Amino acid sequence: MDPISVPDDTAFAPAARAGEDVLVWQTSAFNSDLIAVALLEAMPGPAMVLNRQRQIVASNSQLQVMFTTTDCESLIGRRPGEVLGCVRARERVTGCGTTPACAQCGAVQAILESLATHGRAVTECRLRTSFRTSSGALNFRVFATYAEIGGEEMVVVAFMDLSEEKRRKALERTLFRNLQDECTRPLLHAGPVRNDEVAPADETEFLQEFGDLSSRVLGQIEAHRQLLAAESGELVVLERDVDIRGLLEQQIAVCRKARVGRGREIGLYTEGFESLRTDPVQLARIVDGLLSNALEATPESGRVEVCATHAGDGLTLTVHNAGVIPLDVQQQIFQRSFSTRDGEGRGIGTYSVKLLVERYLDGSVEFTSDETHGTVFTVAVPDRALGRRAA
Ligand SMILES: Nc1ncnc2c1ncn2[C@@H]1O[C@H](COP(=O)(O)OP(=O)(O)OP(=O)(O)O)[C@@H](O)[C@H]1O
Ligand SMILES: [Mg+2]
Incomplete structure (x- = not known):
């Protein structure tokens, strides 16, 4: 004692x-x-x-x-x-x-x-x-x-x-484990396709799967590259008029295909958007980080809700899942390399979200987690078009 x-x-x-x-x-x-x-x-x-x-x-x-x-x-x-x-x-x-x-x-x-x-x-x-x-x-x-x-x-x-060691482990996890996992399934199918053992209709499906795989693999590598750039202050923020609903639908489709999304429902609700001027690449990463976490915390056949509203001068995005995060875990969320999950190289999701939202998109991120409402992460991102008009 x-x-x-x-x-x-x-x-x-x-x-x-x-x-x-x-x-x-x-x-x-x-x-x-x-x-x-x-x-x-x-x-x-x-x-x-x-x-x-x-x-x-x-x-x-x-x-x-x-x-x-x-x-x-x-x-x-x-x-x-x-x-x-x-x-x-x-x-x-x-x-x-x-x-x-x-x-x-x-x-x-x-x-x-x-x-x-x-x-x-x-x-x-x-x-x-x-x-x-x-x-x-x-x-x-x-x-x-x-x-x-x-x-x-x-x-x-x-x-x-330990910063460098943790960075290396996170990169190794992507390069060795995630990519290995991702590649296994389509490669198993590659043999029959090459040997003309499958019907043309199935072949289209395989090609689609190869296409999705390439995007996911490149996306993961690019996410690491950009995180390193973000940490060293070298990330260049893009400004585009972003179709928020389209971006969310795309991210949800990606998550549905990933292992973490299988068998889970993802609901989407948007209100009041034509478009928002912001960085679509970073916004997609933020959505991916929050959505992946919500899905990982959701049992199969459970449901995650994504909600985006045009509130005042920007976007308010919430990602909800049922269940409560234990207090000791809540106290460590947003720390680099904090994770309750098995395996090394994890714990960069919420850290990256906070870094990108606050340092590059001039927004804010917070969460609540309790028995009544479950867990809700809320991101607020300003509309850069408004800032420019005011300037
Ligand atoms: N929506 C959520 N519901 C329940 N627990 C969560 C949620 N979001 C985060 N957590 C908890 O916070 C921890 C840190 O999350 P974070 O995204 O930073 O890292 P990770 O998901 O463990 O790993 P990585 O994102 O690098 O794959 C998680 O391990 C999990 O315990
Ligand atoms: Mg995560």
């Missing part, structure tokens, strides 16, 4: 912080231990030393470079999430570790465990970040090790960046 008491002003880890004088003393206690300073500096990645209140009392130059901080003192007293730009750390004045969602944070968990056991804890940590000029995602393996330095209880926390 975690022996650390949780005061009322926090929803998870203790909120109280050490006073200024205590921090100064702890920092100088650490810095006077030259071996400890050298070991911290020798770590291959960013690392920090925290006091019992999870405040930084020392950091290595890797961490300072990572956050373009030249003055080590400015990190002192702050908590890990506050330095790393975690969006949760800004939700409450009490800062990092104190929101309900912090219970799912690997970094806070490792630090608390290490303090409680006087030992070492290793976890994985996914953060959604927001700095003054940019937002993004961080994915670390966190190593928290208890240490008594100058008679003070401290935790040495080292971070290993």
